[in-house]
Amino acid sequence: MLTKCLRCVFLSAKSWLLLATVFIWQTAFAEGPSATPSIFAPASTPANSIYGLSLFVLSITGAIFVTVAGLLAFVIFRFRQHGQDDTSEPAQIYGSTQVELAWTVIPILIVVVLFLTTARMIFAIQDATKPKAALDVTAIGHQFWWEFNYPKLGIHAVNELHVPLSNPESPTPTYIKLLSADVIHSFWVPQLAGKTDMIPNNVNSTWIDPHHPGVYVGQCAQFCGVEHAKMLLRVYVDTPDQFAAWVKNQQQPAVNDASVAEGRHVFETQACMNCHTIAGTAATGRFGPDLTHLMSRDTLASGAMANTKENLREWIRNPDTFKEGSLMPAMQLNDQQLDQVTAYLETLK
Amino acid sequence: MADSTYPIPGPLETTPRRWSQAAVLEWLNSWVVTVDHKKLGILYMVYAIFFLLVGGAEAIAIRIQLIQPNMHFISPQVFNRLFTMHGTTMVFLVGMTYIFGFANYLIPLMIGARDMAFPRLNALSFWLTFFGGILLYYSFIGGGGLYGQGNAPDVTWWAYAPLTSRAFSPGHSTDYWALSLIVTGFGTIGAAVNVIATALCMRCKGMTLMRLPLLVWLNMVTAFLALLAITPLTAAQIMLLIDRYLGGHFFDTQAGGSAVIWAHFFWIFGHPEVYVLVLPAFAIANEVIPVFSRKAIFGYPAMVAASVGIAFVSLGVWAHHMFTIGMTSVGNAFFVLSTMLVGIPTGIKIFNWLATMWGGKIRFATPMLFCTAFVLQFLLAGLTGIMLAVAPWDWQLHNSYFVIAHFHYVLVGAIVFCIFAGIYYWYPKVTGRMLSEKLGKWHFWLFIIGFHVTFDVMHIPGLLGMPRSIYTYGADRGWGTLNMIVSIGGIIQAIAVLVFAWNLIWSYFKGKEAGNDPWDAWTLEWATPSPPPAYNFATDPVVTSRRPLWDLKHPDDPDWKYE
Numbered sequence: 001m002l003t004k005c006l007r008c009v010f011l012s013a014k015s016w017l018l019l020a021t022v023f024i025w026q027t028a029f030a031e032g033p034s035a036t037p038s039i040f041a042p043a044s045t046p047a048n049s050i051y052g053l054s055l056f057v058l059s060i061t062g063a064i065f066v067t068v069a070g071l072l073a074f075v076i077f078r079f080r081q082h083g084q085d086d087t088s089e090p091a092q093i094y095g096s097t098q099v100e101l102a103w104t105v106i107p108i109l110i111v112v113v114l115f116l117t118t119a120r121m122i123f124a125i126q127d128a129t130k131p132k133a134a135l136d137v138t139a140i141g142h143q144f145w146w147e148f149n150y151p152k153l154g155i156h157a158v159n160e161l162h163v164p165l166s167n168p169e170s171p172t173p174t175y176i177k178l179l180s181a182d183v184i185h186s187f188w189v190p191q192l193a194g195k196t197d198m199i200p201n202n203v204n205s206t207w208i209d210p211h212h213p214g215v216y217v218g219q220c221a222q223f224c225g226v227e228h229a230k231m232l233l234r235v236y237v238d239t240p241d242q243f244a245a246w247v248k249n250q251q252q253p254a255v256n257d258a259s260v261a262e263g264r265h266v267f268e269t270q271a272c273m274n275c276h277t278i279a280g281t282a283a284t285g286r287f288g289p290d291l292t293h294l295m296s297r298d299t300l301a302s303g304a305m306a307n308t309k310e311n312l313r314e315w316i317r318n319p320d321t322f323k324e325g326s327l328m329p330a331m332q333l334n335d336q337q338l339d340q341v342t343a344y345l346e347t348l349k
Numbered sequence: 350m351a352d353s354t355y356p357i358p359g360p361l362e363t364t365p366r367r368w369s370q371a372a373v374l375e376w377l378n379s380w381v382v383t384v385d386h387k388k389l390g391i392l393y394m395v396y397a398i399f400f401l402l403v404g405g406a407e408a409i410a411i412r413i414q415l416i417q418p419n420m421h422f423i424s425p426q427v428f429n430r431l432f433t434m435h436g437t438t439m440v441f442l443v444g445m446t447y448i449f450g451f452a453n454y455l456i457p458l459m460i461g462a463r464d465m466a467f468p469r470l471n472a473l474s475f476w477l478t479f480f481g482g483i484l485l486y487y488s489f490i491g492g493g494g495l496y497g498q499g500n501a502p503d504v505t506w507w508a509y510a511p512l513t514s515r516a517f518s519p520g521h522s523t524d525y526w527a528l529s530l531i532v533t534g535f536g537t538i539g540a541a542v543n544v545i546a547t548a549l550c551m552r553c554k555g556m557t558l559m560r561l562p563l564l565v566w567l568n569m570v571t572a573f574l575a576l577l578a579i580t581p582l583t584a585a586q587i588m589l590l591i592d593r594y595l596g597g598h599f600f601d602t603q604a605g606g607s608a609v610i611w612a613h614f615f616w617i618f619g620h621p622e623v624y625v626l627v628l629p630a631f632a633i634a635n636e637v638i639p640v641f642s643r644k645a646i647f648g649y650p651a652m653v654a655a656s657v658g659i660a661f662v663s664l665g666v667w668a669h670h671m672f673t674i675g676m677t678s679v680g681n682a683f684f685v686l687s688t689m690l691v692g693i694p695t696g697i698k699i700f701n702w703l704a705t706m707w708g709g710k711i712r713f714a715t716p717m718l719f720c721t722a723f724v725l726q727f728l729l730a731g732l733t734g735i736m737l738a739v740a741p742w743d744w745q746l747h748n749s750y751f752v753i754a755h756f757h758y759v760l761v762g763a764i765v766f767c768i769f770a771g772i773y774y775w776y777p778k779v780t781g782r783m784l785s786e787k788l789g790k791w792h793f794w795l796f797i798i799g800f801h802v803t804f805d806v807m808h809i810p811g812l813l814g815m816p817r818s819i820y821t822y823g824a825d826r827g828w829g830t831l832n833m834i835v836s837i838g839g840i841i842q843a844i845a846v847l848v849f850a851w852n853l854i855w856s857y858f859k860g861k862e863a864g865n866d867p868w869d870a871w872t873l874e875w876a877t878p879s880p881p882p883a884y885n886f887a888t889d890p891v892v893t894s895r896r897p898l899w900d901l902k903h904p905d906d907p908d909w910k911y912e
Contacts, residue, residue, distance in 0.1 A: 035825045035826060035827060036813050036814065036826055036827035036828070037813065037814030037826075038812060038813045038814060039745040039746075039812055039813075039814065040812065047745075049741065050741045050742055050744065050745055053739060053741055053742060054736070054739075054742045054745075057735070057736055057739050057742060058736070061732040061733075061735055061736060064732060065728065065729065065732055068699065068700075068703070068728050069725060069728060071703055072703060072721075072724060072725055072728075075703055075706045075707055075711075076706075076711070076721060079642070079706060079707065079708060079709050079710065079711050080710075080711050080713065081643075081710040081711055081712045081713075082710075086710065089643050089710075089903070090643050090644055090708055090709050090710050091644075091708060092644060092645050092906075092908075092911070093644065093645070093647065093704075093708065094645050094647070094648075094649065094911055094912065095647055095648040095649065095650070095651065096647075096648075096704075099704070100648050100651050100697070100700075100701075103696065103697060103700040104693065104696075104697060107692060107693045107696045107697075108693055111686075111689045111690065111692060111693060114689055114735065114739065115682075115685060115686050115689055118682075118685050118738075118739045118740060118741065119682040119685065119686075121739075121740075121741045122678050122681050122682055122685070122740050122741055123678050123682075125741055126678040126681070127678050143517075182511070182517065183509070183511055183512040183517055183608075184509050184510075184511075184512070184608055186673060186748065188814075188816065190745060190814040193744070194673070194741060194742075194743075194744020194745045194747075195673050195744055195745070195747060195748070196673055196675060196744070197673050197674050197675060199602075199608050199609060199674065199675065200511060200602035200603075200608060201602035201603075201605065201606070201607065201608065202602075202607070202608065202609060202675065204674075204675035217814075217826075218814065219816060219819075220816070221673075221747070221748045221749070221816040222509070222748060223429075223504075223505045223509070223512070223817075223818040224512065225512065225517065226425050226426060226429065226503075227425060228429075228818055228819060229425065229818075229819035229820045229821050229822065230821075232823075324424060324425050324426075325425055325426065
């Protein structure tokens with residue numbers, strides 16, 4: 001029995017040790033973007049503040065765990081029944097006011113400390129004053145993709161959010177207004193900030209000020225329908241030059257290449273244009289993503305796959321191949337039409 | 350009542366039982382028409398265990414789908430239905446019914462009564478709950494309606510608006526979900542009224558409120574809480590159905606309705622619900638830990654006060670499920686404080702259990718093994734709960750696998766462990782036979798290993814950014830290995846539960862005879878034969894302390910001298 005109890009304690013201790021190892025490992029690589037969006041590898045002020053707070057809370061709860069679990073282990077070993085024959089009853093103790101008072105007051109003190117620390121952090125992140133240099137973005141959640149509008153820049157981006165690197169000396173944070181076109185979604189890029197829900201008929205906001213350039217991944221964090229799992233999110237943190245170049249490109253109307261006129265004709269005569277916009281053409285649909293600069297994106301279908309010619313063609317042929325239940329219908333195009341429309345879309349830099 | 354004629358069961362049954370068709374029908378009939386609290390208690394438990402197996406099977410399918418990145422074991426649609434049904438089943442058909450299984454069977458026996466206060470209401474409540482569950486599962490067949498295929502609810506068990514509106518949930522699956530919860534909700538309300546009335550009005554002579562066994566106290570508190578929590582849920586479900594069929598706009602955001610209001614309604618039910626489920630688990634631990642430690646419960650008045658305190662505070666914490674929904678900073682801070690306050694009475698309980706064991710002579714029979722593991726796991730669940738109460742950290746952890754791990758630590762690590770403890774403890778009373786200790790040990794060790802492999806590891810993908818409710822994930826995210834470990838643990842747990850199910854069946858026929866009082870326990874139910882006759886007590890008992898059987902066994906050192 002003793003060994004079994006030991007094993008029980010040991011097992012849970014081992015798992016927590018594993019957890020701790022992961023913390024340390026993650027902390028060691030806390031710089032810059034990662035394919036695994038760990039909350040312990042922050043790269044922006046909100047995420048970083050939360051990281052600090054989480055270490056504080058972990059150390060307090062860890063100390064409580066060690067104390068109480070230690071007491072439990074002691075009790076299990078010390079007060080086991082020794083032998084089946086020992087039938088005498090132990091001394092009956094019904095309570096003790098002093099002891100009970102102690103283990104009421106100490107937790108109250110701990111709660112006070114935890115509450116004050118937490119409240120301070122809530123106000124610091126949620127009520128942070130917005131600097132003049134901040135960039136405004138309006139993010140709109142859709143089943144199952146993201147729309148990013150830059151009102152001051154006149155840009156309509158999709159699924160891949162580009163923001164400028166923020167220098168701690170002269171911060172250029174991005175303030176994101178969060179809306180939804182249909183059901184509740186949640187905007188979550190763990191390395192940059194905690195999540196905030198995008199709720200229809202309701203305006204929320206969040207902010208980030210990334211310190212390291214690169215691509216940060218996240219995804220929708222509130223179940224929003226069939227393809228919730230493939231509503232992935234990519235945030236590109238650009239250096240000032242990269243960002244300026246990106247903005248300049250996004251502000252152009254769509255490339256008009258006469259060599260792919262057949263493809264454009266297919267696009268504009270099929271139902272494609274009911275849902276998609278291509279700036280400067282007859283296509284002004286709003287239900288699906290804006291395709292004006294489709295080729296400036298690395299992924300298709302909200303991160304479901306890489307933006308390659310083969311993937312694009314297959315996606316148009318049958319969206320269910322990559323994203324079963326996506327709201328884009330299979331348009332039943334023939335092979336020639338597929339080739340033409342793919343060639344056309346491939347020119348939209 | 351067919352079984353109310355003989356005063357003592359067993360030896361006096363002179364006619365040998367023959368399994369003719371008529372006899373089987375009569376036996377079945379006796380279960381259908383019964384108003385006996387013990388039979389209804391058994392029905393509740395059988396129902397809960399049946400759906401535990403069903404919900405467990407759904408969990409296994411979910412875990413196989415997630416065992417590695419980009420699996421194609423089940424389609425996204427099926428996955429979404431399965432995790433919705435898993436959550437709904439485990440909370441409403443297992444959680445809400447095990448409570449009334451134990452409460453029904455034990456409360457009258459523990460307070461020296463012959464039945465619940467309202468036996469017919471008791472039967473009505475059970476059958477409402479029963480048919481509510483059937484209605485929910487009928488959706489697999491009927492939910493498609495005109496859409497032509499089986500279609501169970503797929504909107505998650507918290508069913509946030511406006512995903513449940515007809516625009517986003519066509520067909521009837523969401524209607525099945527709403528209607529079945531209304532029906533089981535009425536069953537719960539009936540049963541809760543009954544528990545309160547019984548605990549307050551049916552106590553035997555000498556059983557003052559401060560001598561009430563803690564199991565009865567906690568179930569009474571639970572019943573009050575269930576009354577307060579189920580009502581807003583039922584109201585919200587009716588509003589949802591009005592939205593869907595009568596052109597209401599409560600949650601219709603396109604017409605100016607509010608999605609946030611649904612979340613408030615749901616969680617003002619949903620958080621007290623957690624305590625509705627966990628207090629009866631504490632109730633079991635409060636009976637098992639003292640008996641196997643051979644000591645009176647430490648700080649009885651504090652335990653009662655802590656339970657009432659938990660119930661009271663739990664009514665003011667619901668919005669900690671909504672830290673990401675965009676409340677004001679002051680609003681967030683308020684719910685941080687109220688949530689952390691729950692930790693204080695909960696801490697008192699853990700310390701009192703430790704103090705009960707302290708200085709005892711602990712016998713680690715299967716019920717006590719489960720209860721000891723429960724104390725450790727509940728401690729951890731409480732501490733991860735504190736982490737989630739830290740609102741800024743919750744902005745990261747919310748809806749991630751960390752939350753899944755946390756609440757499974759509560760629901761499995763605390764509640765299911767206590768249910769198993771309770772079943773091992775009272776099975777001898779109910780059937781007259783002991784559950785096999787050998788199979789029980791196998792069950793315990795397999796289950797605790799499986800539990801820790803699954804749910805300890807499950808915290809980590811959450812910290813690494815894995816959200817809940819996703820049917821698959823990319824290989825580049827680095828969550829694959831962890832998910833595989835989690836899934837393997839799930840399978841170990843499933844094997845343990847099958848051992849348990851086999852133990853229940855095997856011991857019913859082959860188990861050791863239990864006698865009246867196999868654990869040398871102290872509450873009144875152990876003064877009756879096993880199984881107790883329909884009328885429970887031949888004469889009304891009179892008690893003078895919290896542990897009437899201790900007083901009988903130790904006339905030289907009775908409890909009433911010290912209380």
